[in-house]
Amino acid sequence: MTSPTAPGLAAGRLDAESIAAGFADLHAPLDPHEVLVAADRCYFCYDAPCVTACPTSIDIPLFIRQIATGTSAAAGQTIFDANILGGMCARVCPTEDLCEGACVREAAEGKPVEIGRLQRHATDTVMARQEHPFVRAALTGKRVAVVGAGPAGLSCAHRLAMLGHDVVMYDARIKPGGLNEYGIAAYKSTNGFAQREVDWLLGIGGIDLQTGKALGADLSLDALAEEFDAVFLGTGLGGVNALGIPGDDLAGVADAVSFIADLRQSTDLTTLPVGRNVVVIGGGMTAVDAAVQSKLLGAENVTIAYRRGRDAMGASRYEQDLAASHGVKLMFHVQPHAVRDGAIDLEYTSDDGTGLRGTGEVVSLAVDQVFRAIGQTLTTDGGLVVEGRKIKISGAGRTTRSGVWAGGDCALGGDDLTVTAVAEGRDAAMDIHATLMEGN
Amino acid sequence: MADLTTDFLGIKSPNPFWLASAPPTDKEYNVRRAFEAGWGGVVWKTLGAEGPPVVNVNGPRYGAIYGADRRLLGLNNIELITDRPLEVNLEEMARVKADYPDRALIASIMVPCEEQAWKDILPRVEETNADGIELNFGCPHGMAERGMGSAVGQVPEYIEMVVRWCKKYYDRPVIVKLTPNIADIRKPAQAAKNGGADAVSLINTINSITSVNLDSMAPEPMIDGKGTHGGYCGPAVKPIAMNMVAEIARDPATRGLPISGIGGVTTWRDAAEFMALGCGNVQVCTAVMTYGFKIVDEMKSGLSQWMDEKGYTSTSDFVGKAVPNVTDWQYLNLNYVAKAKIDQDACISCGRCYAACEDTSHQAIAMTADRTFSVIDEECVACNLCVDVCPVENCITMEAMAPGTVDPRTGKTVQTEYANWTTHPNNPGAVAAE
Ligand SMILES: Cc1cc2nc3c(=O)[nH]c(=O)nc-3n(C[C@H](O)[C@H](O)[C@H](O)COP(=O)(O)OP(=O)(O)OC[C@H]3O[C@@H](n4cnc5c(N)ncnc54)[C@H](O)[C@@H]3O)c2cc1C
Ligand SMILES: Cc1cc2nc3c(=O)[nH]c(=O)nc-3n(C[C@H](O)[C@H](O)[C@H](O)COP(=O)(O)O)c2cc1C
Ligand code: SF4
Ligand code: SF4
Ligand code: SF4
Numbered sequence: 001m002t003s004p005t006a007p008g009l010a011a012g013r014l015d016a017e018s019i020a021a022g023f024a025d026l027h028a029p030l031d032p033h034e035v036l037v038a039a040d041r042c043y044f045c046y047d048a049p050c051v052t053a054c055p056t057s058i059d060i061p062l063f064i065r066q067i068a069t070g071t072s073a074a075a076g077q078t079i080f081d082a083n084i085l086g087g088m089c090a091r092v093c094p095t096e097d098l099c100e101g102a103c104v105r106e107a108a109e110g111k112p113v114e115i116g117r118l119q120r121h122a123t124d125t126v127m128a129r130q131e132h133p134f135v136r137a138a139l140t141g142k143r144v145a146v147v148g149a150g151p152a153g154l155s156c157a158h159r160l161a162m163l164g165h166d167v168v169m170y171d172a173r174i175k176p177g178g179l180n181e182y183g184i185a186a187y188k189s190t191n192g193f194a195q196r197e198v199d200w201l202l203g204i205g206g207i208d209l210q211t212g213k214a215l216g217a218d219l220s221l222d223a224l225a226e227e228f229d230a231v232f233l234g235t236g237l238g239g240v241n242a243l244g245i246p247g248d249d250l251a252g253v254a255d256a257v258s259f260i261a262d263l264r265q266s267t268d269l270t271t272l273p274v275g276r277n278v279v280v281i282g283g284g285m286t287a288v289d290a291a292v293q294s295k296l297l298g299a300e301n302v303t304i305a306y307r308r309g310r311d312a313m314g315a316s317r318y319e320q321d322l323a324a325s326h327g328v329k330l331m332f333h334v335q336p337h338a339v340r341d342g343a344i345d346l347e348y349t350s351d352d353g354t355g356l357r358g359t360g361e362v363v364s365l366a367v368d369q370v371f372r373a374i375g376q377t378l379t380t381d382g383g384l385v386v387e388g389r390k391i392k393i394s395g396a397g398r399t400t401r402s403g404v405w406a407g408g409d410c411a412l413g414g415d416d417l418t419v420t421a422v423a424e425g426r427d428a429a430m431d432i433h434a435t436l437m438e439g440n
Numbered sequence: 441m442a443d444l445t446t447d448f449l450g451i452k453s454p455n456p457f458w459l460a461s462a463p464p465t466d467k468e469y470n471v472r473r474a475f476e477a478g479w480g481g482v483v484w485k486t487l488g489a490e491g492p493p494v495v496n497v498n499g500p501r502y503g504a505i506y507g508a509d510r511r512l513l514g515l516n517n518i519e520l521i522t523d524r525p526l527e528v529n530l531e532e533m534a535r536v537k538a539d540y541p542d543r544a545l546i547a548s549i550m551v552p553c554e555e556q557a558w559k560d561i562l563p564r565v566e567e568t569n570a571d572g573i574e575l576n577f578g579c580p581h582g583m584a585e586r587g588m589g590s591a592v593g594q595v596p597e598y599i600e601m602v603v604r605w606c607k608k609y610y611d612r613p614v615i616v617k618l619t620p621n622i623a624d625i626r627k628p629a630q631a632a633k634n635g636g637a638d639a640v641s642l643i644n645t646i647n648s649i650t651s652v653n654l655d656s657m658a659p660e661p662m663i664d665g666k667g668t669h670g671g672y673c674g675p676a677v678k679p680i681a682m683n684m685v686a687e688i689a690r691d692p693a694t695r696g697l698p699i700s701g702i703g704g705v706t707t708w709r710d711a712a713e714f715m716a717l718g719c720g721n722v723q724v725c726t727a728v729m730t731y732g733f734k735i736v737d738e739m740k741s742g743l744s745q746w747m748d749e750k751g752y753t754s755t756s757d758f759v760g761k762a763v764p765n766v767t768d769w770q771y772l773n774l775n776y777v778a779k780a781k782i783d784q785d786a787c788i789s790c791g792r793c794y795a796a797c798e799d800t801s802h803q804a805i806a807m808t809a810d811r812t813f814s815v816i817d818e819e820c821v822a823c824n825l826c827v828d829v830c831p832v833e834n835c836i837t838m839e840a841m842a843p844g845t846v847d848p849r850t851g852k853t854v855q856t857e858y859a860n861w862t863t864h865p866n867n868p869g870a871v872a873a874e
Contacts, residue, residue, distance in 0.1 A: 046791030
């Protein structure tokens with residue numbers, strides 16, 4: 001075994017057991033007793049603020065009451081009615097910023113109702129059953145192309161299939177799931193949950209999944225628009241911003257998302273190399289995930305270098321604490337200046353209100369691996385109008401081209417979150433349905 | 441620290457907390473440990489007549505009702521009186537009383553409604569040196585089918601008759617334990633008094649079915665597929681018990697008759713409330729069956745702290761103090777006007793008050809887009825529902841309107857004078873004010 005202090009990039013810094021423990025479920029499922037105690041705490045609020053805070057507007061007080069009264073499967077159904085990826089969302093949603101952050105018991109006692117974990121209990125209950133819980137409406141004879149099988153595409157496709165439309169869902173990658181499969185931190189989605197969930201979702205029928213087909217390379221928007229009654233784009237943000245500093249192209253400088261994708265696809269994490277000294281540039285969820293997982297692979301020193309202050313960080317306080325509790329060091333007000341062989345120079349920043357500037361003062365850290373986590377970019381726009389580096393949409397995902405909708409990370413508006421993508425995919429499906437059925 | 445010593449019918453005990461006749465007092469082992477834990481007295485588990493003892497079911501004998509966090513709010517039981525031989529109980533009682541002379545030890549008795557049965561058992565109870573007896577006229581299941589327990593307690597004439605026998609064959613205090621399974625609790629209390637009883641104790645348990653097993657389609661607790669009604673007790677019955685206590689305390693026919701309060705006493709505060717309504721002491725069963733003997737520590741410390749704060753030096757200082765304020769609806773002051781008020785700093789914006797008032801009451805709570813909830817004085821009738829459903833204690837309060845101010849709901853000036861229904865113009869039978 002290599003030790004955490006072995007220099008340079010090395011695999012197997014920790015033994016298999018420690019790695020398995022580190023990458024185990026971040027929030028283990030509640031046991032039946034814990035479920036009842038947690039459900040008991042919900043006040044069944046009027047026009048509940050947690051529901052308002054959920055991008056998919058799950059009827060939270062209702063599903064918790066259903067759990068409390070011994071009907072968890074009905075609770076799961078309530079969740080899936082609003083959010084077909086309620087299982088994944090229960091695992092990956094930054095609940096502290098969403099439902100749980102809005103829970104009145106957070107205001108009252110600083111301890112919200114554990115909505116996420118209750119949601120996991122309810123959705124697990126339904127998914128453990130063999131049959132798919134939804135049936136398709138009478139077939140409409142309409143065909144819709146969904147490009148991208150990430151949360152937005154999956155949600156859109158499921159809703160369309162349910163409403164009786166036939167769907168062909170394309171994805172450039174080999175496996176469906178989008179970032180659920182390639183991006184989410186391993187300890188949030190364990191035991192192949194992402195693929196199980198996709199298989200379960202496809203159980204509705206009427207969705208023809210075609211992987212390895214990329215818009216741009218293999219498919220054109222014109223051809224799709226020609227062949228199908230409607231097109232939905234949920235292609236996410238595949239590109240990664242460059243650092244734009246000397247040394248950006250050195251070996252050892254990589255995209256955080258690629259590192260995580262490799263990690264998610266690895267069948268034996270003891271073979272995945274990681275540096276002794278790792279620096280992650282960025283301040284969002286991706287930065288935290290890359291840092292924590294580096295640490296869990298056995299990196300000795302991991303630092304997140306963020307150019308602004310703690311409050312401006314995209315990662316929630318909970319995630320910052322998660323990083324800190326894993327021994328990740330958080331550095332604020334520093335921006336990358338140059339990467340050299342074995343070291344990175346960080347320049348301090350200040351903001352006097354007219355914009356962020358380097359102060360000229362530079363600090364150097366020893367580094368074997370640098371991860372870029374400074375945001376993702378659009379890779380395909382299909383020739384549609386782009387605004388703010390995303391596909392321009394209005395209403396429920398309508399792009400500037402009639403018959404073409406878009407949602408999820410690739411489309412303008414909303415936070416770049418799994419649950420937001422699910423909401424946008426669902427709402428676009430409803431709008432597509434209304435449009436296709438007009439006059440019928 | 442306040443002195444908790446109580447004198448009930450001349451029976452002294454170091455505090456007013458007695459254990460009610462029930463499983464906690466069914467044997468020497470329990471009672472010794474209860475006394476060691478600090479209980480002021482016990483009413484021994486009900487004794488039956490000489491001969492083969494009763495038998496209990498060999499399956500579940502309790503059912504339960506829960507509140508939040510599986511807190512036991514109500515318990516129901518189908519247990520009978522002691523299922524141990526009379527001699528064994530009497531020997532144990534004598535030994536325990538000899539070892540704990542400062543504690544109250546009362547014998548609970550239930551024998552058939554025949555003079556000979558009472559004549560036989562009372563001298564033997566007297567020999568134990570117990571401080572008094574309690575007549576169990578309350579047990580609502582099993583024993584009632586055999587013509588005892590609540591079958592006697594529901595017929596005032598029988599109560600009076602049995603009490604007379606007891607006073608004839610027994611010299612020490614006689615307490616009559618009343619069943620709540622009756623329309624007017626004052627009648628059995630009057631009968632007990634007429635028969636010469638020294639006190640009444642109440643309530644015994646309430647007829648109940650706590651739940652139905654929806655798979656077996658039978659009530660719980662279920663014995664081999666069948667269930668029967670049991671006796672309900674615990675925190676859930678406290679309001680019923682307190683009303684019955686108050687009815688007896690303020691009934692001119694029984695006023696001054698000592699009362700031992702029973703039914704859902706769980707904390708010092710419950711005890712203080714029963715005592716304020718006229719009880720000389722209280723008896724506890726479900727709370728100890730839930731938490732064990734140790735809860736008496738909280739009851740004692742709580743009651744004495746409260747007495748110190750209020751300046752009461754003896755329990756007799758506050759026994760019955762609330763009785764004069766229990767009245768009939770017709771005497772409530774209709775000129776008193778209050779309004780609900782929400783403390784915005786305490787409010788957590790759950791909206792429960794809004795749902796309650798808007799959907800089911802008087803549409804007197806306003807809600808803004810940013811979830812600020814406030815009372816609309818023009819609509820509020822001061823019903824208190826919002827206070828009752830609010831999860832934050834003291835967040836909503838009822839504020840009395842000062843006389844002379846105008847109630848925005850009615851447009852009328854709040855009057856200083858007291859005026860009740862008996863003189864109200866809307867009352868067809870109103871008596872004109874002099
Ligand atoms: C590292 C990381 C961690 C994250 N952690 C969380 C988290 O914990 N919680 C959370 O809520 N959110 C998290 N997010 C954000 C979340 O994953 C995304 O917001 C969400 O996946 C967006 O869904 P989507 O369907 O729009 O896009 P994606 O999930 O990106 O899916 C897009 C799909 O389209 C396919 N595609 C792309 N281009 C083409 C093309 N040209 N032709 C065909 N197919 C194409 C891709 O292969 C992919 O399958 C994280 C993101 C990252 C990068
Ligand atoms: C299991 C059980 C058995 C009881 N047995 C008797 C009894 O033998 N004699 C009696 O007078 N009351 C009996 N009771 C009634 C209690 O003494 C008491 O009146 C009643 O439980 C109400 O008080 P609580 O709410 O504190 O439990 C019994 C109660 C329970 C729970
Ligand atoms: S805000 Fe909290 S307490 Fe209120 S309904 Fe939602 S989960 Fe329940
Ligand atoms: S007291 Fe009654 S009427 Fe007044 S606000 Fe509260 S619930 Fe409404
Ligand atoms: S019930 Fe209480 S806490 Fe909830 S909104 Fe009303 S006043 Fe506020």
